[in-house]
Amino acid sequence: MIYKTQRIAKEYFAAALVLLGFQVLFGIVLGAKYVWDYDPLLGQLPFNVVRAIHLNLLVVWILLGFMGGTYYLVPEEAKTEIWSAKLARFQLVLFLAIAVAAVAGYILRWSWGMPFLEQPEVLKLAIVVVALIFFLNVLMTIMKTKNWTTTQGVLLGGIVLIAVLFLFGIPFMRNLSTQYFWWWWVIHLWVEGAWELVAASIMAFLLMRLTGVDRKVIEKWLYVEVGLVLLSGIAGTGHHYYWIGTPKYWLLVGGVFSALEPVPILFMVIDTLRDVRERKQEITNRTTLVWAVGCAVMHFIGAGVWGFAHTLPAINKWTHGTQITASHGHFAFFGAYVMLNLTMISFVLPNLSKPDSSKRQMKQTPFVLMVSFMTLMALAFAIAGIVQTYMQRVLGMDYLVTQGYMKLWYAVLWVSSWGFAIGVAAYIVDYFSFGRRRLPEAGA
Ligand code: HEM
Ligand code: HEM
Ligand SMILES: [Fe+2]
Secondary structure, three states, rough: OOOHHHHHHHHHHHHHHHHHHHHHHHHHHHHHHOOOOOOOOOOOOOOHHHHHHHHHHHHHHHHHHHHHHHHHHHHHHHOOOOOOOOHHHHHHHHHHHHHHHHHHHHHHHOOOOOOOOOHHHHHHHHHHHHHHHHHHHHHHHHHHHHHOOOOHHHHHHHHHHHHHHHOOOOOOOOHHHHHHHHHHHHHHHHHHHHHHHHHHHHHHHHHHHHOOOHHHHHHHHHHHHHHHHHHHHHHHHHHHHOOOOOOOOOHHHHHHHHHHHHHHHHHHHHHHHHHOOOOOOOOHHHHHHHHHHHHHHHHHHHHHHHHHHHHHHHHHHOOOOOOOOOOOHHHHHHHHHHHHHHHHHHHHHHHHHOOHHHHEOOOOOOHHHHHHHHHHHHHHHHHHHHHHHHHHHHOOOHHHHHHHHHHHHHHHHHHHHHHHHHHHHHHHHHHHHHHOOOOEEEOO
C-alpha cells in the first residue's frame, strides 16, 4: 500500500463478500425449490421473490467489488490520495442501505417486476445518486494530478457507461416489447460492454503490478480488446432481439456480431498468459496468479464458448429461455466477474493487511472448490436445458411433464451448489481472518 485512502477498498470488499454469502444462500433456496415439490416457504418467500433477491445481491456485490477495486487502483495510477474518503464511505453506506431496502421490499412484494431491475423507481434514483458520487470522486482524484493513464481512462469510461446505460432501465413503458428493447440496453450492454471495460482495466492494472510487465505492452492490448469488445458487443445486443417483436434484420445483425464476441475474450486469455510468461519479477502472490489465469480461462468458457453455443438464431429459436440460458448466465457471471473480483481481492488484501503481510497470500482451496463446483453446476443446468429443449421444444411435450424429467439434473445442481457454497464460505473466512493468524508464506 502506498496511499492511506486505498484502505477503503477493504471496506468495500468486506461488504461485497457478505452479500456474496447471502446471494449463494438464496441460490441454494432456489435450487431446493426446483428439487422438492413441497415448498414450506411458498407463502413468505416464493420462487420469484427469492430469484429477485439472488440476482440483486449478485449485481450489488459485483458492483461493490468493482468500486473497491477502483478505490485501490486509482490512487496508485493517479499517484495521489482519493479526493474524498468521507464521500467514498458515504457512498458505501448509501449503496448498502439501498440494497437492504430493496431486499426487504421484495419480501414485502414491493417490486418493479423486470428481472435484475426489480428496484422500484425511488431506489433506482438513489442508485443514480450512488453512481454520481462514485464518478465524481474518481474523476476528482484523477484531476488532482491529471496523471491520465490508459488503464484509468478505460476504467472511467466503463464507470460512465454503467451509469448512463442504467438510465435506460428507469422509464416505465406500456408496451412490453419496447420495455424489453431498452431493458437489454442495461442488461446486455452492461455485461457485454461497460462491465467488460471495467474488468479489462482492473485486470490490466493487476497484471502490471503482479508481473512487472511494461505498462506499454499491457495497455496497447487494452486498446485493441476494448475496441473489439465494443464493436462486437454493441451490435451483439441483437442476439436478444430475435423473438421479442423487433424487425427481422436483428436476426442477421445479432447473429453475425454476437458470434464475434468470443474473439476479444480469447485475446484476453492469450494476453494474460503472455504477460505471465514474460514476467519481469518473481510472482510472490501465487494465489492471485492462479485466480487471474483461472479468471481469463473461465471468462472465455462461460461467456465466449457457452455464449456462442446458443447465440446463432437457428439454435437460439430452440434454446431461448431454457435452462441452457441459466447455465450460461451462471458460468459467464462467475467466470468473468465473480472471479475477477475474487482475483482483485486476493491481490489487494495482503497489501492492505498488517503486519508484514505483503509476503503472505490467501488460500488456494476456495479457488479449487469454487471453480470445480461451478463447472458442475453449469453442466447440470446445461443437461437439464438440453432435456428441456428436446422434450418441450422439439417433441412439443407439456412444460410440467418436461420439468419432471429434468429433476435428476436439478438434484445434481443442488448437491454441487453445496460444494460451491463451501468454497465461498472458505474464501470469506480466509478474508476476515487474514492477518489475524499465521498464514503460509507467499511462494510456499
Ligand atoms: C461476461 C459476459 C456475459 C455475461 C455475464 C452473460 C450473462 C447472461 C445472462 C445472465 C443471460 C440471461 C438473461 C436473461 O434472459 O435473463 C444471458 C443471455 C444470453 N447470452 Fe450472455 N452473458 C455474457 C456474454 C455473452 C456472450 C459473449 C455471448 C455470445 C457469444 C452471449 C450470448 C447470450 C445469448 C444468446 C443469450 C440469450 C439466451 C436466450 O435466448 O435465452 N452472452 N447472458
Ligand atoms: C456466485 C455464484 C452464482 C452466480 C454468479 C449466479 C448467477 C445467477 C444468474 C445470473 C441467474 C439468472 C439466470 C438467468 O436469467 O437465466 C441466476 C438464477 C438462479 N440461480 Fe444463481 N448464481 C450463483 C449461485 C447459485 C447457486 C449456488 C445456486 C444453487 C443451486 C443458484 C441457483 C439459481 C437458480 C435456481 C436460479 C433461477 C433460474 C431460473 O430462473 O429458473 N445460483 N443465478
Ligand atoms: Fe447478451
